[in-house]
Amino acid sequence: MVRSMRAFIVAVAALIIFAGCTVERKPGYDYTVTGQNLGATNWHEISRNESHVSFTGSDPVKKREAESLIDRYEERITFNNNSIFFYTKSYHLAFSGTFSDEDFIERAMSRSFYKDKGIVYDASKVKKTSFFKYIVQSSDTYHCFVFHGVFAQNLSGEARVGSPGNVGVEGNICATIKSKSAAQLEAEMLTLLDRARYDDGEGNRSAGAS
DSSP states (O other): OHHHHHHHHHHHHHHHHHHHTTSSOOTTEEEOTTOOEEEEOOOEEOOGGGOSOEESSSOOEEEEEEEEOSSEEEEEEEETTOOEEEEEEESSSOOOOSSOHHHHHHHHHTSHHHHTTTOOOOGGGOEEOSSOEEEEEEOSSEEEEEEEEEEOSSOOTTOOTTOOOSEEEEEEEEEETTTOOHHHHHHHHHHHHHTEEOSTTHHHHHTOOO
């Protein structure tokens, strides 16, 4: 009973914090999930050689954008298949372990973007890879692939206790059921994301100018 009550309290606290994240956010600024202001949004397009993420094989990227905030560097990558990929690297301390990958996926799928497509989060459908967890959910009209992960890369001794790491990846894609099956969408995205190398751009630089 005590353990169940603790779990309930933690769950309620998480819901309160997540709910609070939508309050008093100034337009044009980036925030953490708990509401910490990270500074003014400054997305700008970058070349492949400037990107911190490289890919094996042919370049699958349509557009790369980046921004530097108070304590982190972020990239927003749009693939040729129109899926979106976010890469974040903390400058120091790494990320808090307060919320799990499942929490972030559930929060993402609570947005109207998914609700309008009839997509509903189901914790039993979450799967795991080396760098992230993901879910493929379907409605009568759409299949959606959503992923989130945090891992350590060249992490110094400054990391928070209990932190899962200093690098985060997340993203999504939705496709109509007429364009491809859920299995096809899953295979396509896993193959694409498996080609990613979080090497601070070494693979891009070695490939030459672009």
